[in-house]
Amino acid sequence: MGHTATPEARSGGLTATEHRLANGLRVVLSEDHLTPVAAVCLWYDVGSRHEVAGRTGLAHLFEHLMFQGSAQVSGNGHFELVQGAGGSLNGTTSFERTNYFETMPAHQLELALWLEADRMGSLLTALDLESLDNQRDVVKNERRQRYDNVPYGTAFERLTAMAYPEGHPYHHTPIGSMADLDAASLEDARAFFRTYYAPNNAVLSVVGDIDPRRTLEWVERYFGSIPGHDGKPAPRDGSLPEVIGGELRQVVEEDVPSRALMAAYRLPQDGTREADAADLALTVLGGGESSRLHNRLVRRDRTAVGAGFGMLRLTGAPSMGWLDVKASSGAEVTAIEAAVDEELARFAEQGPTPAEMERAQAQLEREWLDRLATVGGRADELCRFAVLFGDPQLALTAVQRVLKVTPEEVREVAARRLRPDNRAVLVYEPTGGDAAGEEPDAPVVDPIEEEGEDA
Amino acid sequence: MTETATEMTLHPRPQAGQPKPWAFPAPERATLANGLTVLHCHRPGQQVVAVEVLLDVPLDAEPEGLDGVATIMSRAFSEGTDTLTAEEFAAELERCGATLDAHADHPGVEVSLEVPASRLGKALGLLADALRAPAFPDDEVERLVNNRLDEIPHEMANPARRAAVTLSKELFPADSRMSRPRQGTEETVARIDAAAVRAFYEAHVRPSTGTVVVVGDLTGIDLAAVLGETLGAWTAEAGAARPVPAIVADDTARVVIVDRPGAVQTQLLIGRTGPDRHDAAWPAQVLGTYCLGGTLTSRLDRVLREEKGYTYGVRAFAQVLRSAPDGTGASLLAISGSVATEVTGPALEDAWKVLRTLAEGGLTDEERDVAVQNLVGVAPLKYETAAAVAATFAEQVEQHLPDDFQARLYERLAATGTVEATAAVVNAFAPERLVVVLVGDASAIREPVEALGIGPVSVVKG
Structure with missing residues (x-):
């Protein structure tokens, strides 16, 4: 060998x-x-x-x-x-x-x-x-x-x-x-x-x-004796423009317990410094109980039960930032959406405060320590960096890279990506059909998609 | 039609090497001047330290009509202190890279902190302030109450949660706290305000009846000093002992369908009550329950999943509800999973066949051996992290078990025979004493379930 x-x-x-x-x-x-x-x-x-x-x-x-x-x-x-x-x-x-x-x-x-x-x-x-x-x-x-x-x-x-x-x-x-x-x-x-x-x-x-x-x-x-072979076709190209180019929207009327506002944003591809900056931006905005969206929607406006951002890191296509807001009873999605827009716009302009950067980096560092706390977690990360980026050693320095990102880089990625023309919005409106004996209707989907943007 | 040739060189299955010694860790004990009990354990390499605080505040201490006040109090611990507002407290905690969770259950309130070792002192200071001097601001408590009210419909919509709430209601008499949702109902939660939370806190929360567990890499940390300056600074007057109500349960065989028209699956929760971990047969029950439904190669999944494809997986388990050395504790014994709507009848029929076959023929020695090898063998994996070790220490304290219970359990499992394991699981999951809750489409599943004759069937609104 x-x-x-x-x-x-x-x-x-x-x-x-x-x-x-x-x-x-x-x-x-x-x-x-x-x-x-x-x-x-x-x-x-x-x-x-x-x-x-x-x-x-x-x-x-x-x-x-x-x-x-x-x-x-x-x-x-x-x-x-x-x-x-x-x-x-x-x-x-x-x-x-x-x-x-x-x-x-x-x-x-x-x-x-x-x-x-x-x-x-x-x-x-x-x-x-x-x-x-x-x-x-x-x-x-x-x-x-x-x-x-x-x-x-x-x-x-x-x-x-x-x-x-x-x-x-x-x-x-x-x-x-x-x-x-x-x-x-x-x-x-x-x-x-x-x-x-x-x-x-x-x-x-x-x-x-x-x-x-x-x-x-x-x-x-x-x-050692398992034969290798090269028959694997190259994966289809997943590259896309970095922004969607116009807001997409779908309203789902379903028997769900409350209204919800969700959205997907295209973000930089994993393995880049911009992806780490985006992770920090999403953490400041919607990662935990001291985040801007939690403070705004859950604590102050009281329009939401929970509000947060998650990130799906991808290497072969733009990553995805996932907003998830479950509304309080009586709250309107339009009010929530306006507040989210306002917070995102303010963040794109001002960027994170030093205290917010410190908190977001401390949170991501702990998450990383958690992943490395078990041999299984470490084995998975080593494979991940070897398969996706060709170098397992990068797993051992990932947290240092997150700690090196600057507030200006965080602001910049938010300004470029967390924009209304770069999101797919999903709104849930409850049908309130909780009466027993009601006909089991198939979920009513009302797609108001603006098709043909970048497809 | 299978391919018969393979190009690789096949080697015989390897034999195991020499096992390396491993033992479940033993905590060291201490008591702070204020009476707070300390259990701590150094786990080299575990950079995220786990801290668990147990408060002797069982749910049945909640005032009548205020179910959920223990939950609201637990959540309100992180809503500000004598020196920090709610937002400031959350920010300071996250600045440490820490997470703080608190929840109230039948035996008491548990507050869990996880933080990188380098910031343990700072985070323990915040935790101590939250417990010692919680602000319980009127408007934040009001918000927590409203949030909780908004959460309830989400939980009721979740098939697994809905099944659990229904089974508790079926098993226990209405005047038992155990019959009612742990976090309260819309009716009781709506009555809770900051005054009620403060009164509950004053009456029940104090260091002298509490315990703190600290586990992780404590290299270079003077834990006694750090605890002395933080949780050690918490003072409160001692309280009076509370009588503990007896637990009674009705496990007459019956079926309750929670109607969900149009549901594509039926959520199953089949249960009754049994003894807690003090029972001499506990290790045998653990073994037998694993053989019945601990994993995908256990008896239930071997049929329901791997032979029939009815489900993504069905599990059997025991969950301690309240524990007492005198034998008055109880656990929930249950089988849980979900099956496609159209095969609900056949799936239950197969499950009952599995239970009856087990009662008639018993477990095999091979099944027992594999179960022991797994349950004992996975211990070093299961307890790799500080959080896992801390959770088990805390559980032992909360359940009034000795600190070496888990360590001894592994020896007792290894010494348990096939006959004992069979007797324990057959006794635990006796088909004529099981309450069946099905969350699913009554119009599709009622008739096939009635035809099985596993108990009278009733339907409640979903």
Whole structure:
């Protein structure tokens, strides 16, 4: 294996080394002997943005199939073996990647590596229609439970669909549509695996109470013979103008408990200094109980029960800033929206105060410390920076970058991006249809979309 | 039609290495001059320190008709002090990079602080001021009350929350605090004002009956001095002991449907009450409950999810409601999950089949072994963070358990046999003693559920 160990970067005593197997699998190791546990994390460079029309949800459905056995692992064997060894495990799918992870007692690390290698190299020997049909039903119930059967459950899907136009790789979310889930065939799943599940399309990180030399030997032994291949098509271009160019708006009349104002803003791509500045701007404006929107809407105007901003960092398309305001009873959305506009405009003009910068940076620093507090969190971050930015060491210095952003940069990104012509607005108006026995109407959607802006 | 050949070299499954010793940490105890009990524990490398303050203010101390006053008081702790306004307090806390949460539950009020170790002293000062000298400003309390009133419809709209509220109402008599929502109802919350919050605080909140837990990397921190200057400066008069009402529950088998016309799924919550952690059979019940519904390879999900695809997942669990060494405590034993509307009847039928098969045939030795290996084996993972360790210390104190309860539990689990685990879980989830709450479309699910004969079915408005 071609060792390409790099100088050790440091962050709070954390270090990482990088290696590459001959088949292209990148490996990141980080030692920490404080607790006898070890985390294994595999990021495959495939997510819902790689899906094609008519097959939304395939990346996530496929992730479920990765737990249905492989050449040497029976049906639910992956779960049984890891849990039986005192480990924990899961997998998740997002727009840009699919990850699989185990945290094990340190003496069971080799088992987790063997399991991950077995499915990376031999999943198709076990994949059959029965498990596909079963997991299709499970995923449809996941969709119902998390999106369709909860108030405001489809808000994120609607905002995404507006912020990223029809045909854009990020127009649909990873859960996919019921119709597309129904349409997924065994051949789709096989083709998906053959295209994207290869050692040279993945990064493996191992973090914790490990012996790096032995760990690398195990990685070589179990993963080394899996052939790499280069059949992966380049992802569709996700670049978009930095602002939407005109406000998009959708009003949803549904049986929800209160009015709500939500909005998606296009923000700078992840990995840039501007993205960190945007994160700080959203934190000052809507991250926590001392934020401007909380103070204005919840404390002073009392028009909202909760008001906040979240950030979805993306590398292959503009990131998304997500505003979420749940109205107090009796409050009008127009009043809330006017107040939000006023706060955003004022912020774009004046920027953050020194005290606000200090608070926002302290909050983001603690969030970062939280993520690094577990070996699993560290393994995930190392994979993230390796897959998305080509350099895992960047994970260890991420917080320093956030602390270097200046107030003027924060003001500037707010002025450029947090503007009415760069947002997709979603308004919820309750139907108040709580009378028992009422006809179960389908949700009434009233799209007042201004189409064809930048699409 | 599967592919048979694979190009990779297959190796036999590796054997485990030599386990490394790990033990659940033991806290050190101290008492401050004001009577506040201190539990602390140094966890190297844990840069975010977790602080938990437990106040001996159970929900049944709330005055009649004022359900929710403990919740409003808990939230109002962070709404200003004798020296800071509400906005200033929030700003100072966030300047430390800290988070502060407080919530009221049956055993008492718990205030949780998390803060980077470098700013622990500053944040403990703020926490101490919040508990020692809360301002409880009239207008901020009024706002919290209105916010709480606005939250209630959101909770009622959430199928899982709605099911939980309904099950409590079914299990416990109306005069029991446990029958009613922890955070109050629209009727009771509307009656709460700053005067009521202050009166409740004066009557029940004091350091002498409280405990503070501090866990994290305490390198270079003189904890005794920091605590002495902050929480140690809190004084209040001792209060009178309160009688604790007995817990009674009606677990006669029955089904209550909370009607949600058009719902695409049915939320299931199937439950009854059982003993708390003082019960000798607790470890056996933990083991058996894991085998029944602890994970996706447990008996319920093996059928409902992995064979039938009816659900994203169904879990069985025990949640302690109130704990007492004399055996008068109780926990909620429950099975929870959601299933597609059209398979609600078949899913419940399968669940009951799983319970009956378990009662007839018992657990296998292999199931028991895997469960022990998991429950004991995951301990070092589960307790990696300071917050996880602090939460368990706090739970032990709140439940009147010895400080080594969790450490001993791992030994007791390892010593529990298949027969004991079977007996405990079969006893806990006896099908003829389960109250079933279904939040879903009554017009679609009522008939198939009635046909199962698992208890009389009633429908309430959703």
